[in-house]
Amino acid sequence: MDLFVSKYFNKIDKKGRVSLPSSFRNVLPKASRNEIILYKSIKSPSIEGCGVGRLKEIAKRINYLDFFSEDYDDFSTSIFSEIVTTNVDKEGRFLIPEELKLYAGIKTEAAFFGQGYFFQIWEPNQGLKNTEVSRKRLLEEKKSLRTILTQQQ
Amino acid sequence: MDLFVSKYFNKIDKKGRVSLPSSFRNVLPKASRNEIILYKSIKSPSIEGCGVGRLKEIAKRINYLDFFSEDYDDFSTSIFSEIVTTNVDKEGRFLIPEELKLYAGIKTEAAFFGQGYFFQIWEPNQGLKNTEVSRKRLLEEKKSLRTILTQQQ
DNA sequence: TGGGAATATATGGGCGTCAATGGGTATATG
DNA sequence: CATATACCCATTGACGCCCATATATTCCCA
Numbered sequence: 171m172d173l174f175v176s177k178y179f180n181k182i183d184k185k186g187r188v189s190l191p192s193s194f195r196n197v198l199p200k201a202s203r204n205e206i207i208l209y210k211s212i213k214s215p216s217i218e219g220c221g222v223g224r225l226k227e228i229a230k231r232i233n234y235l236d237f238f239s240e241d242y243d244d245f246s247t248s249i250f251s252e253i254v255t256t257n258v259d260k261e262g263r264f265l266i267p268e269e270l271k272l273y274a275g276i277k278t279e280a281a282f283f284g285q286g287y288f289f290q291i292w293e294p295n296q297g298l299k300n301t302e303v304s305r306k307r308l309l310e311e312k313k314s315l316r317t318i319l320t321q322q323q
Numbered sequence: 324m325d326l327f328v329s330k331y332f333n334k335i336d337k338k339g340r341v342s343l344p345s346s347f348r349n350v351l352p353k354a355s356r357n358e359i360i361l362y363k364s365i366k367s368p369s370i371e372g373c374g375v376g377r378l379k380e381i382a383k384r385i386n387y388l389d390f391f392s393e394d395y396d397d398f399s400t401s402i403f404s405e406i407v408t409t410n411v412d413k414e415g416r417f418l419i420p421e422e423l424k425l426y427a428g429i430k431t432e433a434a435f436f437g438q439g440y441f442f443q444i445w446e447p448n449q450g451l452k453n454t455e456v457s458r459k460r461l462l463e464e465k466k467s468l469r470t471i472l473t474q475q476q
Numbered sequence: 477t478g479g480g481a482a483t484a485t486a487t488g489g490g491c492g493t494c495a496a497t498g499g500g501t502a503t504a505t506g
Numbered sequence: 507c508a509t510a511t512a513c514c515c516a517t518t519g520a521c522g523c524c525c526a527t528a529t530a531t532t533c534c535c536a
Contacts, residue, residue: 205324207328222324225324226326229326229439229440232439233439238366238384240366240460243366244458244461246439247438247454247458248454248457248458249439250328250436250437251328251329251330251437251438252329252454253328253329255324255328255329255346
């Protein structure tokens with residue numbers, strides 16, 4: 171499986187370390203399995219994360235913008251300066267920077283939610299609540315749901 | 324990671340030295356890890372910096388502009404003639420030239436903002452303010468943001 | 477197929493190394 | 507000679523690496 175799926179609830183220890191779920195680690199390319207990137211979600215009080223490969227893609231895309239334009243600066247500031255890279259130790263643990271923990275309200279436990287090409291880290295209760303809300307919203311729009319789910323690959 | 328990412332706030336000591344963040348140092352090619360270039364940002368009261376290798380890329384960008392336009396002259400003058408090279412000492416510190424510090428309003432602390440292929444140095448408060456403004460401007464143009472951020476790797 | 481062994485995962489803690497910072501002294505440069 | 511800058515050494519706190527354990531999972535063989 172090369173996608174981030176399922177959800178996990180892991181503890182944060184005294185040193186601030188938390189295990190990246192094993193199945194998530196396996197999604198990362200072997201070459202850079204000891205490094206992930208984290209950033210504040212734009213749409214919710216949660217942290218989003220993924221492998222470094224995705225970041226390089228984004229960098230390339232931004233690079234195509236007009237170097238002297240305002241857009242260029244906005245993108246590169248909002249994205250690159252907000253992104254943090256974190257090392258995953260041999261046991262599969264990493265540190266969530268204080269600022270990101272604050273943003274997501276995370277204290278002693280972190281909830282990991284697979285999102286396909288990336289994952290989200292939530293304060294457990296808020297994360298669960300969010301799943302519920304999302305699901306409800308989705309079911310209320312059965313039409314579009316059907317469209318998405320029944321398309322052939 | 325071979326990109327300048329994240330942000331760091333480092334102190335300037337009595338001698339005017341400031342640490343280049345460790346992760347930034349690692350982005351520089353090993354061959355010239357003791358040398359960086361600095362110049363005034365064209366668009367903001369901040370200092371931009373990068374490894375010497377990036378010079379060629381800047382030259383290329385300027386070269387794409389119409390040779391006979393005013394822009395060409397303006398850019399090439401205001402960038403190239405303003406570039407200074409600075410040595411990074413064994414502890415990873417360097418000196419910010421007085422003129423550049425004045426330009427950015429930097430006194431006792433410098434804020435380093437990763438920008439992918441280069442980085443910016445700001446007076447901490449101004450830098451934070453700028454991040455906010457950039458982010459807001461970006462969120463108002465969700466369309467282009469989506470294009471850049473959500474494509475799959 | 478059931479049960480026990482081997483392995484993997486999540487978690488805890490000790491300790492050495494590195495990064496950021498401060499300061500003394502040598503050296504260079506005008 | 508005077509000032510600026512590079513090199514050396516020291517300190518502190520954070521982080522990475524190693525080792526350990528308990529639980530969960532997988533594997534294998536009888």
